[in-house]
Amino acid sequence: MHNVDLSQDDALEFPDLPHKRCNRTSSSLDSGELEVGVSKDHPKMNSDMLATLILPTVKADPRTSVPVLIVNIRSQLRYTSSYPKAWIAKQKALEKIHGGWGTSYNEVWQWCQVLKRYVPGCVTNLETELAYYNDRLLRGCQVFKRLFWSFKQC
Known part of the structure; x- marks a missing residue:
């Protein structure tokens, strides 16, 4: 746990959580351990890469739902894709199969x-x-x- 020394008028609503305020930061933010509002989506896993990965599944059954594709991606890469990214990947896979x-x-x-x-x-x-x-x-x-x-x- 990190102690944050703030004046009473700059008190935080949740003092137990790491915060960044007025050039004063807790060390957990500096180390990259935890930040509020950070996406779980991996920036290197783009929809083109995922489209190639799910292509055989979509080719076998084009009606495969996006949640099923997300489970498929998770089982192969140990990475949980966001729904929008998986949906776009499915559209790109369908375009590879049928053309645009x-x-x-x-x-x-x-x-x-x-x-x-x-x-x-x-x-x-x-x-x-x-x-x-x-x-x-x-x-x-x-x-x-x-x-x-x-x-x-x-």
Whole structure:
């Protein structure tokens, strides 16, 4: 236990805990033993590293919940990830498996062609618009507007 010598007007609400105040610190803060408000999340364990670690689990079952992934990470690394970091890692793992939004968007036209070819009577209608940025036309770029498809039975 550390004794802190403070005047009565600068008294602490919880004098038994280590505090830092007015350039007076207890030695436990200097040693890095305990600080109030310090996160348990390890800065070196980023979501990219965790995504690689949980990739086989997510690949086997993409519906695996984030708490289950946190337990998985804890069992492999003896490190408990925060929920947000594990959630981001899961999203990155899913992107590694299925590709990102840009990849999916670029495959929509091909998907429509395959659907027409292999599903007799299927109708598809993919509509795009010209792309603008700050009122300037972006040449060679189109933006998805809508997609309609219907099967012959419908």
